[in-house]
Amino acid sequence: MIRVGLTGNVASGKSSVARLWARWGIPVVSADELAREVVEPGTEGLQAVTEAFGPEVRSEDGSLDRAALRAIVFRDPEARRRLEGILHPLIGRRRDRWESARRAEGARLVVSEVPLLFEAGLENRFDRVVAVTAPREERLRRMEEDRGLEQEEALRIMGAQEDPPEDGHHHRIANDAGRVQLEVRARAVLDLLRDEAELPSVRIRLDLHLHTRGSWDCLSDPEEVLDRARARGIHRIAVTDHDRLSVALELAERFPEHVIAGEEVKTAEGVDVIGWYLSREIPGRTPAREVCTQIREQGGLVYLPHPFARGKGGSGRLAEALAPHLDAVEVFNARLQSAHRNRRAAAFSVQHDLPGGAGSDAHTVGEVGYTFVEVPHHASTPEHLLEALRHGRVHGRRAPLAVFAASNWAKLARRVGLAPDAPPPAASPMSSD
Known part of the structure:
Protein backbone atom coordinates (compact mmCIF):
# COMPACT_ATOMS: atom_id res chain seq x y z
CA MET A 1 0.00 0.00 0.00
CA ALA A 197 0.31 1.76 -6.89
CA GLU A 198 -0.53 -0.39 -9.93
CA LEU A 199 -4.11 0.85 -9.92
CA PRO A 200 -6.01 1.54 -13.14
CA SER A 201 -5.91 5.24 -14.02
CA VAL A 202 -9.17 7.04 -14.64
CA ARG A 203 -8.54 8.24 -18.18
CA ILE A 204 -10.81 8.41 -21.18
CA ARG A 205 -10.35 8.21 -24.94
CA LEU A 206 -11.51 10.88 -27.35
CA ASP A 207 -11.91 10.76 -31.14
CA LEU A 208 -12.00 14.47 -31.89
CA HIS A 209 -12.64 14.52 -35.64
CA LEU A 210 -15.17 12.34 -37.45
CA HIS A 211 -18.14 12.56 -39.80
CA THR A 212 -21.70 11.33 -40.16
CA ARG A 213 -24.33 11.56 -42.89
CA GLY A 214 -24.38 15.28 -42.10
CA SER A 215 -21.31 15.53 -44.37
CA TRP A 216 -21.77 15.47 -48.13
CA ASP A 217 -19.15 12.71 -48.52
CA CYS A 218 -20.33 10.39 -45.73
CA LEU A 219 -23.34 8.10 -45.29
CA SER A 220 -22.72 6.94 -41.70
CA ASP A 221 -25.69 6.82 -39.35
CA PRO A 222 -24.90 9.03 -36.31
CA GLU A 223 -26.04 6.52 -33.70
CA GLU A 224 -24.07 3.73 -35.37
CA VAL A 225 -21.01 5.97 -35.24
CA LEU A 226 -21.51 6.52 -31.50
CA ASP A 227 -22.17 2.82 -30.90
CA ARG A 228 -18.96 1.88 -32.72
CA ALA A 229 -17.01 4.43 -30.70
CA ARG A 230 -18.27 2.95 -27.44
CA ALA A 231 -17.53 -0.58 -28.63
CA ARG A 232 -13.93 0.48 -29.26
CA GLY A 233 -13.52 2.10 -25.86
CA ILE A 234 -13.94 5.68 -27.04
CA HIS A 235 -15.70 7.64 -24.32
CA ARG A 236 -16.38 10.85 -26.25
CA ILE A 237 -16.46 11.86 -29.91
CA ALA A 238 -16.52 15.20 -31.69
CA VAL A 239 -18.92 15.10 -34.63
CA THR A 240 -17.43 17.53 -37.15
CA ASP A 241 -19.44 17.33 -40.36
CA HIS A 242 -18.39 19.43 -43.34
CA ASP A 243 -20.07 22.87 -43.17
CA ARG A 244 -23.02 21.41 -41.24
CA LEU A 245 -23.90 21.38 -37.55
CA SER A 246 -27.44 20.01 -37.31
CA VAL A 247 -26.60 16.31 -36.86
CA ALA A 248 -23.89 17.09 -34.30
CA LEU A 249 -26.21 19.35 -32.30
CA GLU A 250 -28.98 16.74 -32.21
CA LEU A 251 -26.63 13.96 -31.14
CA ALA A 252 -24.90 16.12 -28.50
CA GLU A 253 -28.27 17.09 -27.04
CA ARG A 254 -29.21 13.43 -26.65
CA PHE A 255 -25.79 12.23 -25.45
CA PRO A 256 -24.11 15.25 -23.82
CA GLU A 257 -21.49 13.20 -21.97
CA HIS A 258 -20.38 11.38 -25.09
CA VAL A 259 -20.72 13.86 -27.98
CA ILE A 260 -19.17 17.25 -28.70
CA ALA A 261 -21.05 19.32 -31.27
CA GLY A 262 -18.55 20.50 -33.86
CA GLU A 263 -18.24 21.58 -37.47
CA GLU A 264 -15.42 21.33 -40.01
CA VAL A 265 -15.65 24.54 -42.00
CA LYS A 266 -14.17 24.79 -45.49
CA THR A 267 -12.86 28.34 -45.39
CA ALA A 268 -12.68 30.84 -48.23
CA GLU A 269 -8.98 30.04 -48.50
CA GLY A 270 -9.74 26.34 -49.01
CA VAL A 271 -8.27 25.29 -45.64
CA ASP A 272 -10.40 23.43 -43.07
CA VAL A 273 -10.95 24.79 -39.56
CA ILE A 274 -12.89 22.89 -36.88
CA GLY A 275 -14.97 24.42 -34.13
CA TRP A 276 -15.82 22.39 -31.01
CA TYR A 277 -18.75 23.12 -28.67
CA LEU A 278 -20.69 25.12 -31.23
CA SER A 279 -24.32 26.18 -31.05
CA ARG A 280 -24.63 27.95 -34.42
CA GLU A 281 -23.57 26.74 -37.83
CA ILE A 282 -20.82 28.69 -39.59
CA PRO A 283 -21.30 28.95 -43.37
CA GLY A 284 -18.74 27.34 -45.60
CA ARG A 285 -16.43 29.67 -47.56
CA THR A 286 -16.20 32.06 -44.62
CA PRO A 287 -12.65 33.51 -44.36
CA ALA A 288 -10.47 31.55 -41.96
CA ARG A 289 -9.87 34.39 -39.50
CA GLU A 290 -13.60 35.09 -39.40
CA VAL A 291 -14.30 31.40 -38.75
CA CYS A 292 -12.00 31.55 -35.72
CA THR A 293 -13.77 34.68 -34.49
CA GLN A 294 -17.23 33.13 -34.85
CA ILE A 295 -16.14 29.99 -33.00
CA ARG A 296 -14.80 32.05 -30.11
CA GLU A 297 -17.94 34.22 -30.02
CA GLN A 298 -19.95 31.03 -29.39
CA GLY A 299 -17.68 30.03 -26.52
CA GLY A 300 -16.20 27.23 -28.61
CA LEU A 301 -12.66 26.03 -29.24
CA VAL A 302 -10.72 26.55 -32.48
CA TYR A 303 -9.05 23.35 -33.70
CA LEU A 304 -6.84 23.15 -36.78
CA PRO A 305 -7.14 19.71 -38.40
CA HIS A 306 -4.49 18.11 -40.63
CA PRO A 307 -2.63 21.44 -40.96
CA PHE A 308 0.05 20.10 -43.33
CA ALA A 309 -2.14 17.95 -45.56
CA ARG A 310 -2.30 18.78 -49.23
CA GLY A 311 -5.48 20.51 -50.33
CA LYS A 312 -7.67 20.58 -47.22
CA GLY A 313 -4.71 21.60 -45.06
CA GLY A 314 -3.14 23.86 -47.62
CA SER A 315 0.20 22.13 -47.00
CA GLY A 316 0.60 24.39 -43.98
CA ARG A 317 0.37 27.68 -45.86
CA LEU A 318 -2.05 29.23 -43.32
CA ALA A 319 -0.80 27.46 -40.20
CA GLU A 320 1.53 30.21 -39.01
CA ALA A 321 -0.98 32.97 -39.71
CA LEU A 322 -3.71 31.13 -37.81
CA ALA A 323 -1.53 30.03 -34.88
CA PRO A 324 -2.41 33.00 -32.60
CA HIS A 325 -6.11 32.23 -33.09
CA LEU A 326 -5.97 28.49 -32.32
CA ASP A 327 -6.78 26.57 -29.15
CA ALA A 328 -5.48 23.17 -30.29
CA VAL A 329 -3.95 21.36 -33.27
CA GLU A 330 -4.61 17.93 -34.72
CA VAL A 331 -1.28 16.11 -34.44
CA PHE A 332 -2.49 12.74 -35.75
CA ASN A 333 -5.09 12.25 -38.47
CA ALA A 334 -5.75 8.62 -39.37
CA ARG A 335 -6.58 9.43 -42.99
CA LEU A 336 -3.23 11.07 -43.70
CA GLN A 337 -1.14 8.46 -45.46
CA SER A 338 2.05 10.46 -44.97
CA ALA A 339 3.46 10.07 -41.46
CA HIS A 340 5.67 13.06 -42.19
CA ARG A 341 2.66 15.39 -42.34
CA ASN A 342 1.44 14.25 -38.93
CA ARG A 343 4.94 14.71 -37.51
CA ARG A 344 5.04 18.26 -38.86
CA ALA A 345 1.73 18.96 -37.13
CA ALA A 346 3.10 17.61 -33.84
CA ALA A 347 6.18 19.81 -34.15
CA PHE A 348 3.96 22.81 -34.94
CA SER A 349 1.91 22.23 -31.78
CA VAL A 350 5.06 22.13 -29.65
CA GLN A 351 6.51 25.22 -31.33
CA HIS A 352 3.38 27.24 -30.54
CA ASP A 353 2.63 25.61 -27.17
CA LEU A 354 -0.74 24.38 -28.40
CA PRO A 355 -2.36 21.18 -27.06
CA GLY A 356 -2.41 18.32 -29.53
CA GLY A 357 -5.53 16.39 -30.47
CA ALA A 358 -6.17 13.36 -32.65
CA GLY A 359 -9.00 12.04 -34.76
CA SER A 360 -9.90 9.23 -37.08
CA ASP A 361 -11.46 11.68 -39.57
CA ALA A 362 -13.82 8.74 -40.06
CA HIS A 363 -16.16 8.86 -43.05
CA THR A 364 -17.25 5.25 -42.48
CA VAL A 365 -18.38 3.53 -39.30
CA GLY A 366 -15.49 1.09 -39.50
CA GLU A 367 -12.90 3.87 -39.19
CA VAL A 368 -14.19 5.23 -35.88
CA GLY A 369 -11.57 4.99 -33.17
CA TYR A 370 -8.62 4.25 -35.48
CA THR A 371 -6.98 7.17 -33.72
CA PHE A 372 -7.70 8.74 -30.35
CA VAL A 373 -6.18 10.87 -27.62
CA GLU A 374 -6.22 9.54 -24.06
CA VAL A 375 -6.75 12.22 -21.41
CA PRO A 376 -7.69 12.54 -17.73
CA HIS A 377 -11.42 12.15 -17.13
CA HIS A 378 -13.05 15.59 -17.20
CA ALA A 379 -16.36 17.35 -17.57
CA SER A 380 -17.40 17.96 -21.16
CA THR A 381 -16.80 21.71 -21.34
CA PRO A 382 -14.40 23.74 -23.50
CA GLU A 383 -12.24 24.73 -20.53
CA HIS A 384 -11.95 21.20 -19.16
CA LEU A 385 -11.19 19.70 -22.57
CA LEU A 386 -8.47 22.22 -23.34
CA GLU A 387 -6.68 21.60 -20.06
CA ALA A 388 -7.11 17.82 -20.34
CA LEU A 389 -5.48 17.82 -23.78
CA ARG A 390 -2.31 19.22 -22.23
CA HIS A 391 -2.06 15.91 -20.37
CA GLY A 392 -3.09 13.77 -23.34
CA ARG A 393 -1.38 10.82 -25.01
CA VAL A 394 -2.05 10.20 -28.70
CA HIS A 395 -2.59 6.67 -29.99
CA GLY A 396 -3.59 5.39 -33.38
CA ARG A 397 -2.94 3.92 -36.77
CA ARG A 398 -3.47 5.02 -40.33
CA ALA A 399 -6.68 4.08 -42.09
CA PRO A 400 -6.37 1.73 -45.09
CA LEU A 401 -6.56 3.22 -48.56
CA ALA A 402 -9.88 1.47 -49.15
CA VAL A 403 -11.70 4.02 -46.96
CA PHE A 404 -11.29 6.65 -49.66
CA ALA A 405 -13.35 4.52 -52.02
CA ALA A 406 -16.19 4.68 -49.49
CA SER A 407 -16.04 8.48 -49.46
CA ASN A 408 -16.11 8.58 -53.25
CA TRP A 409 -19.07 6.21 -53.27
CA ALA A 410 -20.96 8.47 -50.84
CA LYS A 411 -20.44 11.46 -53.12
CA LEU A 412 -21.51 9.50 -56.20
CA ALA A 413 -24.55 7.97 -54.48
CA ARG A 414 -25.81 11.40 -53.49
CA ARG A 415 -25.10 12.85 -56.90
CA VAL A 416 -27.18 10.22 -58.72
CA GLY A 417 -29.94 10.01 -56.11
CA LEU A 418 -29.05 6.62 -54.59
CA ALA A 419 -28.67 8.22 -51.15
CA PRO A 420 -30.51 11.15 -49.54
CA ASP A 421 -28.91 14.56 -49.68
CA ALA A 422 -26.94 15.87 -46.72
CA PRO A 423 -28.90 18.24 -44.45
CA PRO A 424 -29.36 21.73 -45.88
CA PRO A 425 -27.32 24.56 -44.38
CA ALA A 426 -28.76 26.21 -41.31
CA ALA A 427 -30.74 29.37 -41.92
CA SER A 428 -28.72 32.52 -41.41
CA PRO A 429 -29.62 34.30 -38.16
CA MET A 430 -29.78 37.51 -40.21
CA SER A 431 -32.38 36.19 -42.64
CA SER A 432 -36.01 37.32 -42.49
CA ASP A 433 -39.31 35.83 -43.66
Missing part, protein backbone atom coordinates in the same frame (compact mmCIF):
# COMPACT_ATOMS: atom_id res chain seq x y z
CA ILE A 2 1.36 3.41 -0.98
CA ARG A 3 0.88 6.11 1.66
CA VAL A 4 0.66 9.65 0.29
CA GLY A 5 1.14 12.78 2.37
CA LEU A 6 -0.81 15.70 0.86
CA THR A 7 0.33 19.07 2.13
CA GLY A 8 0.39 22.76 1.30
CA ASN A 9 0.15 26.20 2.84
CA VAL A 10 -3.07 27.44 4.36
CA ALA A 11 -5.57 28.38 1.61
CA SER A 12 -3.39 26.74 -1.06
CA GLY A 13 -6.20 24.41 -2.15
CA LYS A 14 -4.96 21.14 -0.62
CA SER A 15 -8.38 20.42 0.88
CA SER A 16 -9.95 20.92 -2.55
CA VAL A 17 -7.51 18.35 -3.98
CA ALA A 18 -8.28 15.98 -1.09
CA ARG A 19 -12.02 16.25 -1.79
CA LEU A 20 -11.47 15.58 -5.49
CA TRP A 21 -9.38 12.50 -4.79
CA ALA A 22 -11.94 11.21 -2.30
CA ARG A 23 -14.68 11.76 -4.89
CA TRP A 24 -12.63 9.72 -7.35
CA GLY A 25 -12.51 6.76 -5.00
CA ILE A 26 -9.26 7.20 -3.05
CA PRO A 27 -9.35 6.74 0.76
CA VAL A 28 -8.47 10.14 2.25
CA VAL A 29 -8.11 11.23 5.87
CA SER A 30 -7.53 14.78 7.05
CA ALA A 31 -5.19 15.72 9.89
CA ASP A 32 -7.71 18.42 10.83
CA GLU A 33 -10.40 15.75 11.08
CA LEU A 34 -8.16 13.59 13.27
CA ALA A 35 -7.23 16.65 15.35
CA ARG A 36 -10.91 17.24 16.12
CA GLU A 37 -11.35 13.61 17.13
CA VAL A 38 -8.45 13.59 19.60
CA VAL A 39 -9.86 16.58 21.56
CA GLU A 40 -13.47 15.47 21.74
CA PRO A 41 -15.05 15.61 25.22
CA GLY A 42 -13.77 12.83 27.43
CA THR A 43 -10.51 12.27 25.52
CA GLU A 44 -7.01 12.42 26.95
CA GLY A 45 -6.22 15.02 24.31
CA LEU A 46 -8.79 17.50 25.59
CA GLN A 47 -7.64 16.93 29.15
CA ALA A 48 -4.00 17.57 28.19
CA VAL A 49 -4.88 20.76 26.28
CA THR A 50 -6.89 22.06 29.23
CA GLU A 51 -4.04 21.41 31.62
CA ALA A 52 -1.59 23.19 29.30
CA PHE A 53 -3.67 26.28 28.45
CA GLY A 54 -6.19 26.61 31.25
CA PRO A 55 -9.98 26.34 31.55
CA GLU A 56 -10.51 29.38 29.29
CA VAL A 57 -10.03 27.11 26.25
CA ARG A 58 -13.16 25.13 27.21
CA SER A 59 -16.68 26.12 26.16
CA GLU A 60 -19.62 26.11 28.55
CA ASP A 61 -20.65 22.66 27.33
CA GLY A 62 -17.20 21.28 28.10
CA SER A 63 -16.00 21.06 24.49
CA LEU A 64 -12.87 22.75 23.17
CA ASP A 65 -13.25 26.46 22.38
CA ARG A 66 -11.24 26.46 19.17
CA ALA A 67 -11.40 30.22 18.65
CA ALA A 68 -9.97 30.85 22.11
CA LEU A 69 -7.20 28.30 21.59
CA ARG A 70 -6.39 29.68 18.14
CA ALA A 71 -6.07 33.20 19.56
CA ILE A 72 -3.43 31.92 21.98
CA VAL A 73 -1.30 29.75 19.73
CA PHE A 74 -1.14 32.01 16.69
CA ARG A 75 0.17 34.88 18.80
CA ASP A 76 2.70 32.82 20.74
CA PRO A 77 5.07 30.49 18.83
CA GLU A 78 6.02 28.71 22.03
CA ALA A 79 2.36 28.02 22.82
CA ARG A 80 1.88 26.66 19.30
CA ARG A 81 4.83 24.29 19.72
CA ARG A 82 3.43 23.15 23.07
CA LEU A 83 0.05 22.41 21.47
CA GLU A 84 1.68 20.52 18.59
CA GLY A 85 3.65 18.47 21.10
CA ILE A 86 0.37 17.36 22.65
CA LEU A 87 -1.65 16.75 19.51
CA HIS A 88 0.80 15.37 16.95
CA PRO A 89 1.51 12.06 18.77
CA LEU A 90 -2.23 11.51 19.32
CA ILE A 91 -3.02 12.33 15.69
CA GLY A 92 -0.21 10.03 14.55
CA ARG A 93 -1.64 7.08 16.48
CA ARG A 94 -5.10 7.73 15.03
CA ARG A 95 -3.63 7.89 11.52
CA ASP A 96 -1.80 4.61 12.08
CA ARG A 97 -5.07 2.91 13.07
CA TRP A 98 -6.87 4.42 10.06
CA GLU A 99 -4.16 3.20 7.68
CA SER A 100 -4.21 -0.28 9.22
CA ALA A 101 -7.96 -0.46 8.67
CA ARG A 102 -7.58 0.59 5.02
CA ARG A 103 -4.81 -1.96 4.50
CA ALA A 104 -7.07 -4.67 5.91
CA GLU A 105 -9.73 -3.61 3.40
CA GLY A 106 -7.25 -4.13 0.56
CA ALA A 107 -6.55 -0.49 -0.31
CA ARG A 108 -3.49 0.00 -2.54
CA LEU A 109 -3.30 3.79 -2.24
CA VAL A 110 -4.27 6.02 0.71
CA VAL A 111 -3.89 9.75 1.26
CA SER A 112 -3.36 11.74 4.45
CA GLU A 113 -3.95 15.48 4.25
CA VAL A 114 -1.35 17.02 6.59
CA PRO A 115 -1.07 20.84 6.67
CA LEU A 116 2.06 20.87 8.88
CA LEU A 117 3.76 17.87 7.31
CA PHE A 118 7.23 19.40 7.07
CA GLU A 119 7.00 21.35 10.33
CA ALA A 120 6.14 18.11 12.13
CA GLY A 121 8.99 16.24 10.44
CA LEU A 122 6.61 13.74 8.83
CA GLU A 123 7.95 13.84 5.27
CA ASN A 124 9.79 10.53 5.72
CA ARG A 125 6.73 8.82 7.15
CA PHE A 126 5.02 8.72 3.74
CA ASP A 127 5.95 6.89 0.56
CA ARG A 128 5.03 9.91 -1.56
CA VAL A 129 4.59 13.59 -0.72
CA VAL A 130 2.39 15.87 -2.84
CA ALA A 131 2.53 19.63 -2.28
CA VAL A 132 -0.24 21.99 -3.38
CA THR A 133 0.99 25.53 -3.94
CA ALA A 134 -0.62 28.90 -4.67
CA PRO A 135 0.69 32.47 -4.87
CA ARG A 136 0.83 34.26 -1.52
CA GLU A 137 -1.43 37.09 -2.71
CA GLU A 138 -4.07 34.61 -3.84
CA ARG A 139 -3.96 32.72 -0.55
CA LEU A 140 -4.39 35.98 1.37
CA ARG A 141 -7.37 36.91 -0.81
CA ARG A 142 -9.03 33.54 -0.17
CA MET A 143 -8.60 33.89 3.59
CA GLU A 144 -10.09 37.37 3.60
CA GLU A 145 -12.92 36.82 1.13
CA ASP A 146 -13.76 33.13 1.55
CA ARG A 147 -13.10 32.75 5.28
CA GLY A 148 -13.99 36.26 6.40
CA LEU A 149 -10.73 36.89 8.27
CA GLU A 150 -9.22 40.30 8.86
CA GLN A 151 -5.95 40.82 7.02
CA GLU A 152 -3.92 41.00 10.23
CA GLU A 153 -5.22 37.65 11.46
CA ALA A 154 -4.84 36.06 8.03
CA LEU A 155 -1.21 37.18 7.80
CA ARG A 156 -0.53 35.89 11.31
CA ILE A 157 -1.92 32.46 10.40
CA MET A 158 0.04 32.40 7.15
CA GLY A 159 3.22 33.35 8.98
CA ALA A 160 2.89 30.38 11.32
CA GLN A 161 3.52 27.94 8.47
CA GLU A 162 6.60 27.60 6.32
CA ASP A 163 6.50 27.18 2.55
CA PRO A 164 7.01 23.57 1.38
CA PRO A 165 10.69 23.09 0.43
CA GLU A 166 11.35 22.97 -3.30
CA ASP A 167 12.93 19.52 -3.11
CA GLY A 168 10.80 18.05 -0.35
CA HIS A 169 8.01 16.55 -2.44
CA HIS A 170 7.60 14.00 -5.20
CA HIS A 171 4.76 15.80 -7.00
CA ARG A 172 3.59 19.40 -7.06
CA ILE A 173 0.13 20.71 -7.96
CA ALA A 174 0.10 24.42 -8.78
CA ASN A 175 -3.22 26.03 -7.89
CA ASP A 176 -2.68 29.25 -9.80
CA ALA A 177 -5.07 29.07 -12.75
CA GLY A 178 -8.59 28.47 -11.45
CA ARG A 179 -10.82 25.57 -10.49
CA VAL A 180 -10.85 23.81 -13.86
CA GLN A 181 -7.07 23.66 -14.13
CA LEU A 182 -6.75 22.54 -10.51
CA GLU A 183 -9.09 19.63 -11.17
CA VAL A 184 -7.21 18.51 -14.27
CA ARG A 185 -3.81 18.83 -12.57
CA ALA A 186 -5.07 16.92 -9.54
CA ARG A 187 -6.31 14.18 -11.87
CA ALA A 188 -2.95 14.03 -13.66
CA VAL A 189 -0.99 13.62 -10.42
CA LEU A 190 -3.48 11.04 -9.16
CA ASP A 191 -2.97 9.07 -12.37
CA LEU A 192 0.77 9.00 -11.67
CA LEU A 193 0.14 7.80 -8.12
CA ARG A 194 -2.28 5.15 -9.39
CA ASP A 195 0.39 3.93 -11.80
CA GLU A 196 2.88 3.68 -8.94
